Structures are given as structure tokens and as C-alpha cells.
Amino acid sequence: MIAELGLAALWLAAALALLQLVCGVMVVRRDDAALASVIRPLAVVQGALAALAFGALLLCFARFDLSVKLVAMNSRDAQPLIFQIAGTWGNHEGSMLMWVTIMSLAGALIALIERRVPERTMIATLATQAFVGLGFYAFLLIASNPFERLDPPAQQGLGLNPALQDIGLAYHPPTLYFGYVGLSVAFSFAVGALITRQVTPAFARAMRPWVLGAWIFLTLGITAGSYWAYYELGWGGWWFWDPTENASLMPWLAATALLHSVSVLAARDALRTWTIMLGVVAFSMSMVGTFLVRSGILTSVHAFAIDPERGAFILGLLALYVGSALVLFALRAGTVAEGERFAVTSREGALVVNNVVLCALLAIVLVGTLYPLVTEAYGVRVSVGPPYFTPVSALFFLPMLVVLAVGPLLRWRRDSLERIQRPLVLFFAIAVIALAGVWFNSSIGFLPLVGMALAAMLAVASFAPAQGRNLRRLPLAVWGMMIAHFGIAVALFGMAADSAFTVEKLVAAKEGDTVEIGPWLATLKTVEPVAGPNWTALEATLAVSYEGEPGKALRPQQRSFWAPAQKTSESALLTRWNGQLYTVLGDQAEDGRWQLRLWWKPFVTWIWYGGILIGLGGLLALIGRVGNDLKRRHAQVRIARRKRTAE
């Protein structure tokens, strides 16, 4: 009954989306106040119905209803409840339902609260949102119905992929989806503004919280995904330039560019068409990511099922949305009036450089990811991996950091480098001293060396905008910017330190053996069997101590899940402020010794601390911006009221 209710809600939501689209198009073509007044309520009800459908699926999973095919395929009774529930989106159909739910809820939210944009633009925006939503409703209802029944019901479920049975599943996919789908709102705003040709600072201010919000979620989602892969895969790698990772990086790069250009548009009324273009590109990248991950064109833990029909469907949607948005852009971009002008040496100038470089990075990741697919279509198989992506992206990323350090110090419109000569000399000196310091004390590769020097420079430069200003009166958005930029320095330092200073030890040890690994001593105490709710494991107990400090115990496991039957290695990590000790238990050799894999990874955690700082900076900026907007609206209401009483 619950499943049928969910399916009915989904069909109704789809029908309302269609109605919302038709009404929207009619209102935009010929003003009709009566029709216009139904569009916002339509969006809200549609959002509620989608949420109802998702709630129904959650309930099916929580109640472990084996008569629903999706539950039987992806769940099993001995799984802990959290994975039982998170399993809802640990599969193709459920994750697509979550996608469309978040999307229609976002549409409902703008319908409820957004009043700054001219009503006609708003209606065009909501119609676009319905247009995009409709495609995904169709995809769910036609090609991936999550509520399909099994008759007779299954006796037992097949169980969730053991690699996904981790707390990461509870937050990593939802976080990323909020990001992907938040960009759909930016896309709809961009298309809406193109349709009515009203690209104004007010429009930018309405769009900005959505871009910021999506970007925060993407940042945190990528950070969490990277850390999850790092501890789950058991080899200490934290970024593999794997196509599914690139699929999340591309929207992030586009959103980062969009975030900066929308700020220019909001503050200075410049970069109008460019911002619109980025709005289209950013969501296109979300869709490309979905296509890459969900179509089964890539085999990966993220591609739950290989099904060419679904791949073709998503590709069709991608072509439809991106294609029609680009055509609209080509038709309308020329008629959007040019924005304000500015000189090269100005805040805007630096932000344009930032945008160009981010787009170049995006192009590199996009081409590098798609290239093997293209050559494979011609029968040639090539691999494009870290040896290509890392140096080529560094070629663009590292110089951009110099602009990042200088840009925030520049004034809007027109400025000169002489004015900020002093901080520039200081930044340069810090970079040179750091470079020399690292170079004389260790023999590390070129990229980590430059990375560390630039990280040191950027760490100082990121707080330079606060110099000479009253810290308590500094706007929250400026704090957000400084903290996010500082986060980049922290993450970059972590990346450089990890690749330069990691110590690896692969050993075969018997109980009682002690291994030295960098500053650590690790003693294998015992290896014993342990059991969990749906697995058994061999667990090693390692006594580890750092430079003679009191010892601690680490317990890496080799787990065998029985449904589905699969082995995973559960690494055990010990975190200090200056790095992480990473231990993995391997197989037993013939002579009875155990394979141990140990890594001492100095400052590796700074990569994710940096990611969190970047997200935190975004959050502060968001709070600051929204707070300002509320204050402004409040003031406007007060002025209007005063006028009325005066009359």
C-alpha cells in the first residue's frame, strides 16, 4: 500500500510539473494574472508530493518490505538500521528519486520565499525548473520505477554492497545531491533571466544564495567522499582522478567560477552574459556527472547497474536541456545589454582571470575524463589518469593562487599594483623563504615544493584583506572569503606534504614483531576473529607509539560479509595534529606471518580540514549575505510604511 501511495504521489507530482510548465509558458508569452497566481502554489504542492514519494520509499526500506523489488535487491535483515535506511539511496532508482525530490523541494522553496526578482522572470524560472524536473520524473516513471512490486515477495534480501555499508553512505550522497541540484536552481534562474532579458544585480542577488548553498554542499560532499575513499579502499590514496570523482569535481569548478562572477554581477553590474553562461554550464556539468555515473558507461561502485536504456535516456535529457539552454543563450546573449566596464588591474579583472583559469581547469578535467570514452568508440582503448591530470591541472591551478592572493586586495573598477606594493613584496618574500626553507631541508619533488611555498604565501595573503580594518565591523561575507581562501592554503599544504613525506611500510609480521615506520613503532600483538551483525572478521591488535609517547592500540580488520559475499579491509587510523598513522591487515602467509600495510602520512588530514574550512567560509558568506538581504527588505518595508502614514 505504501509503495502504491508513493508511486501515485510521484505520478501526481509529474503531472503538476507538466501543468506548472504549461502555465509558465503561457504566462511568459501573454500576461495573465489569474494564471500567474497558480504557478507558485503548483511548485509548492509538487515539492510536497515528491517529498511524500521519497518518504514512502524510505518507509519501505525502514520496514524492510521484501515485496518491493528495490528493497529486496538492496537490503537484508541483519544490516544495522542506519544502513537499512541509507540503503534507500544506495541504489540507482532510490538515488534518482532523491535527486528529483531535492530538486522539486528547491523549486518549492524559491516559489515560497523569492520576491526580489521581477515576477515575469520568476515565472520563467519556475517554468524552467518544472521543465527540468519533468525529464527526471519521466526517467523515474518510465525507466527506473523505484516502487516496483515483487509477486510473490522475496524470502530474503540480497543485501547492500558491503563497500557502501559505512557511515559515509548516510551523508556523502545527500550532500553531493544538494549541491548538484542546487545548481539546477541557478540554471533555472539563468534561463529565466535570459527569457525575459532582465539580467540585473537584483537577479544576481537572488541567485547568489543558491549558488553559494550548492557550492557549500558540493565542497563538503567532495571532501567527505575523498575521506571515505581514503579510509575505505585501504591503500592510503585520497584522490584517484577516477571519472566518478571528476564527475563531482567538474560541477564544483563551474560553481566556483559562477560564485565569483555572480558576486561581480551583484556588486558591480558587470559580467552579465558570462554569469548566465556559467549558470548554464554549472548545471550541465551536474548532468554530465549524473550521466557518467548513472548510465553504467563507467564501471564503478557508483554505477549500481549497467543498463544501456537508462544511459540513453539520461544522455537524451542531457542533450535536451543543455542543447536548448545553449540555443537560447545563442539567440539572446547578444540582446542582453553590456554591463559596467572595468580595467585589468581591478577586483573585477582578478576575478575574470580566476574565472578563465577555472574554466580552463574544467575543460581539462572534462576532456581528460571523456577522452577514453571517445577513443573507445573508435576501438582504441587508452587511459588518462593521474600522470596527466595532476601536472596539467597544476599548470593552471598554481598560477591562479597568485592571482587569488592579490585579487582581494584590489579595489573595484580601477586600481594600481603600486598602491598595494607592500603586501605584494611581503607575499613574494614569504613564498621565496618557504621555497628555500623546504628545498634546503628535504629533497622533494617540484610540484610539492611549489605547492608548499604557495600554501605558505596564501595562508598569510588570505587574511591580508583584514589588515588595517576593524575586525569586529568586518562584514561576515569578507570573513567567509578569507576563511575559504585560507582553507585552500591548508588543503594545498596537506596535499603537498602527503605526496612529499609519506612513509610506506609493507611487512610480514608474526605476533610480537615490532615494525618501525617513520617516527612510529608498531607491535603486532594478536590477530583474532571477531563478528559483527552481518560479517565476520579477522582483527589485528597493533600497539603503536609515537616517538616514545605512551602507546595506543589500533585494530585493523579484514572483514568477510556474507550477503553479498565480499571481503573488505577495514583500515585503522590514528590521527595526530601533524598527520595520520594508517594501518591495514592483509592475508596470512604460508609461514604464519601476517601481511601488514602501514603508512605514516604527515599532515594528510589537513587536506580535509582545508575542505571543511572552505565550506565553513562559504557558510559564513551565505549567512552574511542572507542577513543583509533580510535587513534590506526589512528597511524597505519600514520606509514604505512610513510613507503611507505620512500620506
Place this chain on the structure above:
Amino acid sequence: MRLLLAFLALALAAPVIAQDSMPDAPYAYKQLEDPAQEAKAKALMETLRCLTCQGQSIADSDAKIAGDMRHQVRTRIKAGESPEAIRRWLMERYGDYISYKPELSETTWPLFALPLVLVLAGGLVLFGRFRRRA
């Protein structure tokens, strides 16, 4: 009861584990004695694809074939072969697909042209934009 189950499962799994750890590839999970050679081997392994995995290099994988290949790489480095010679040997055996490092060739030149094109295009955009305005 759970513990008993665990023991039972392990007892049943024991032959499988034994098979996994047949010492036919001692260097799969063992480093070379010479740190300089090991560093070379490690750098090379990070650029070779594990053919049965999901976007992982042979340096990041528990798969059997990845272990065998690590053994191959380490033994050959130990015997004094250069990393690039080993890469070429593997590419002849398994195809270009095995190397994550695309080599400049008829099929891959666009990958190398791309950064140049981007630098030029970015430069032109910036130059054009600011010259028009100055």
C-alpha cells in the same frame, strides 16, 4: 553464538585464504630492499592501471592481478630495468590501456594540444576584453 559462527565461517574460509596467499608473487606485498629502487617502482606502479578494478592503479588495489603486476614491476626494477622500459613492455603485452600516462600519439595528441589551446584562448579572451576597454 556469534563468536562460534565467526569461528565456523573462518574455518570454512581458511582454504580460500591459503590459496590467496600462495607465495607465487613475493613482491606483491613486499618492498624492495633498496629505498631508491622502491621509490622508482612505487612511482611507476602508481601510473599503471589495475585491469580488473574500478579506476584504481596497481598501487591501490588488493586484486590478484594487481599483486602479480606489482611483483613484476618490483622484480624488473630490481634487475635494473628502467621504469619506462617496463612500461613499454607492459603496454606491448596489455595494450596502451594499462598505462595511465597517455603518450603522445596519433590518437592522443588532442590531450596535449588542449592545455596550449586553453592558454592561448584564455590569453586572447583576456587581451581582447581589456584592450577594448582601455
